[in-house]
Amino acid sequence: MPAKSKSQQKAAGAALSAKRGDTKKSDLKGASRSMADSMTEKELHELASGGRKGKPEHVSKSE
Secondary structure, rough: OOOOOOHHHHHHHHHHHHHOOOOOOOHHOOOHHHHHOOOOHHHHHHHHHHOOOOOOOOOOOOO
């Protein structure tokens, strides 16, 4: 499942980095911290991968 927005993709990338041990989990904030706790490495990779071209910066909650 690819990300719907650039910000979601960035948060997934940060969570994936912490999950792999490249960055400290304590450095994460907001969505990336909850993603790191609730998603598997495979799910985070799928969410973070793919291009950013054509994606909105943010997506409203109603979409």
